[in-house]
Every structure is written in structure tokens, then in C-alpha cells.
Amino acid sequence: VSPIDERMFTDGPALEGFILRDPLRLERFTPRFHGITARLTMLAAALLSRLGKNTLVLLAERDEATDNETTIRALGKAAVPWKTIPGTKHGMQFDAPEAVVSELTRFLDPVEV
Numbered sequence: 635v636s637p638i639d640e641r642m643f644t645d646g647p648a649l650e651g652f653i654l655r656d657p658l659r660l661e662r663f664t665p666r667f668h669g670i671t672a673r674l675t676m677l678a679a680a681l682l683s684r685l686g687k688n689t690l691v692l693l694a695e696r697d698e699a700t701d702n703e704t705t706i707r708a709l710g711k712a713a714v715p716w717k718t719i720p721g722t723k724h725g726m727q728f729d730a731p732e733a734v735v736s737e738l739t740r741f742l743d744p745v746e747v
Contacts, residue, residue, distance in 0.1 A: 636661055637668075642698040643725035652728070682712040690741040691716040692726060692734065699724040 640653050653659065691709060693702050695718050702718075709716050717737060722729040 636663055638699045638724070642723060644723050644728040646729055648725065648728035653725075679708060682708055682714065685712060685714045687713075687715060689714055690737070692737055693718045694722040694724050694726050694729070695720050696722060697724050 640649065640659070643649065643653055691705075691714060693705065693716055694700070706716065719726050719730050719733050719737070722733075726734050
């Protein structure tokens with residue numbers, strides 16, 4: 635069974651109107667998938683220090699699928715900047731699309747016109 639419940643992504647209208655209606659959403663994962671995920675997590679932690687200031691990390695304020703405190707500690711050790719999107723769950727694109735686009739735009743084009 636998926637370790638991430640659909641309700642962890644959003645509690646907004648996209649949950650009923652998009653996520654739960656998607657017939658292709660993954661509901662079951664193999665033990666191999668879980669093993670690969672664990673290895674990817676370890677690899678990501680090991681390579682985190684290679685990221686620099688040219689990296690944008692956005693965190694959801696009310697994320698139930700990601701351990702933000704652990705992530706923030708790891709990012710701090712690697713000196714990687716991060717920003718929290720207020721009022722969002724794991725699926726920030728559903729809860730605050732304008733804020734996500736605004737942060738991406740600011741990151742990609744930091745010079746104000």
C-alpha cells in the first residue's frame with residue numbers, strides 16, 4: 635500500500651476533483667520500489683552538499699509526507715537555501731499555484747523589470 639495517503643497532498647478541491655478521480659494514480663507499491671526509495675533517500679542525503687545557491691527548495695508548510703524539520707536541518711548543513719509556502723500540504727501546486735509560480739519566477743529571473 636502507498637506510504638503516502640492522497641489526503642496528504644491537499645485538502646482542497648483538487649483532492650476530490652483531480653487526485654481521487656485519477657484512474658492512473660499509484661495505490662500499491664512493490665517491496666522493490668520501497669527499497670529503491672530508501673536508497674534514493676540515502677543518496678540524496680549524501681549528495682546534498684553538492685547543491686549550491688543555484689538550487690530552489692520549496693517546502694510545504696503543512697506537509698504530512700515529508701519531514702520538514704529533518705529536511706531543513708540537512709539543507710542548513712549543506713548551506714542550501716529554502717523557502718516554505720504558507721498554508722500548503724505536500725501538493726503545493728494544488729494548494730497555492732500562484733505562490734509556487736511566483737517563487738519559481740523570482741528564482742529563475744531574479745532581476746526585477
